[in-house]
Amino acid sequence: MSLPAPALPETVSAALAEGTTALGAYSDTPALEAQTLLAHLAGRPRPGLLAHPEEPLSLDVAAAYRAALRRRALGEPLPYLLGEWEFYGLAFFVGPQALIPRPETELLVETALGWLKAHPARRLAADIGTGTGIIAISLATRIADLHVTATDVSEAALALARRNAERHAVQEQVRFAQGDLADALDAPVDLLCANLPYIPSAALNGLPVAKFEPRLALDGGPDGLDLIRRLLADAPAALTLGGLALLEIETGQGRRAPQIAREHFPRAAIEVRPDLAGHPRLLLVQT
Numbered sequence: 001m002s003l004p005a006p007a008l009p010e011t012v013s014a015a016l017a018e019g020t021t022a023l024g025a026y027s028d029t030p031a032l033e034a035q036t037l038l039a040h041l042a043g044r045p046r047p048g049l050l051a052h053p054e055e056p057l058s059l060d061v062a063a064a065y066r067a068a069l070r071r072r073a074l075g076e077p078l079p080y081l082l083g084e085w086e087f088y089g090l091a092f093f094v095g096p097q098a099l100i101p102r103p104e105t106e107l108l109v110e111t112a113l114g115w116l117k118a119h120p121a122r123r124l125a126a127d128i129g130t131g132t133g134i135i136a137i138s139l140a141t142r143i144a145d146l147h148v149t150a151t152d153v154s155e156a157a158l159a160l161a162r163r164n165a166e167r168h169a170v171q172e173q174v175r176f177a178q179g180d181l182a183d184a185l186d187a188p189v190d191l192l193c194a195n196l197p198y199i200p201s202a203a204l205n206g207l208p209v210a211k212f213e214p215r216l217a218l219d220g221g222p223d224g225l226d227l228i229r230r231l232l233a234d235a236p237a238a239l240t241l242g243g244l245a246l247l248e249i250e251t252g253q254g255r256r257a258p259q260i261a262r263e264h265f266p267r268a269a270i271e272v273r274p275d276l277a278g279h280p281r282l283l284l285v286q287t
């Protein structure tokens, strides 16, 4: 005989107490996650919710909150429960068909924006493996005359990226194309951006992220460099003269990735930049 489910929380404070306890074992920030989830489900800003802990909760909200806590306790990432996540100051729809945007990728976007501002005549860009579309859309929203081709092998990811482009009103600037790496480009570009899958296959099997996020977005082959290696081989033909390639890399690839780049770009200026933690994170190839 199964035990009856505990009564649903009736107030904001009861719900937050339940959520904080329930998520304690799964999150480093259980109180914040509980507040974020409840605010999202109640359709209220978080500060407003916290200002009125005595407020009653509707049965619908309380039940949806309890269900979300159960999914979170099974390891499902918070962004998938919320259906959206912030990247570089913008909110993006997210879902299990694409990688959740990571703050590490902001380094690539920031570097790309700096270069585009310094090169106002160079306005053709590509985002290879666009996923949710964060790179293409973040650039297009900041550079009004930029045209970006955003590619992915996954049609499901592209559908999500298109919704994000509409959300941020850049559908005129971003063209989406399905295909393998640079094959989907119809002309060389000035700026080639990519955050491709770069986790070594064997390492991936033990990682919690592989349980919920698509393997297609994570698996970089035996040494994690399969896709980066292939894109760098295609990059000389995909870039205009004087163009720039920016590739996010895994922290362990800081030596090997520039060596591969050098094989294909004997005369380019090649550099690896660190992230805020000081780990190698971004490969730059200035042709």
Ligand SMILES: C[S@@+](CC[C@H](N)C(=O)[O-])C[C@H]1O[C@@H](n2cnc3c(N)ncnc32)[C@H](O)[C@@H]1O
Pocket (backbone or CB within 6 Å): 098, 099, 100, 101, 102, 105, 128, 129, 130, 131, 132, 133, 134, 135, 151, 152, 153, 154, 157, 179, 180, 181, 194, 195, 196, 197, 198, 216, 217, 218, 227
């Ligand atoms: C690490 S995710 C990055 C997504 C997004 N650019 C971001 O930064 O969050 C890599 C993306 O590359 C796509 N991908 C995998 N193999 C590909 C290929 N051969 N050609 C194009 N895209 C590919 C995946 O579907 C996934 O969306």
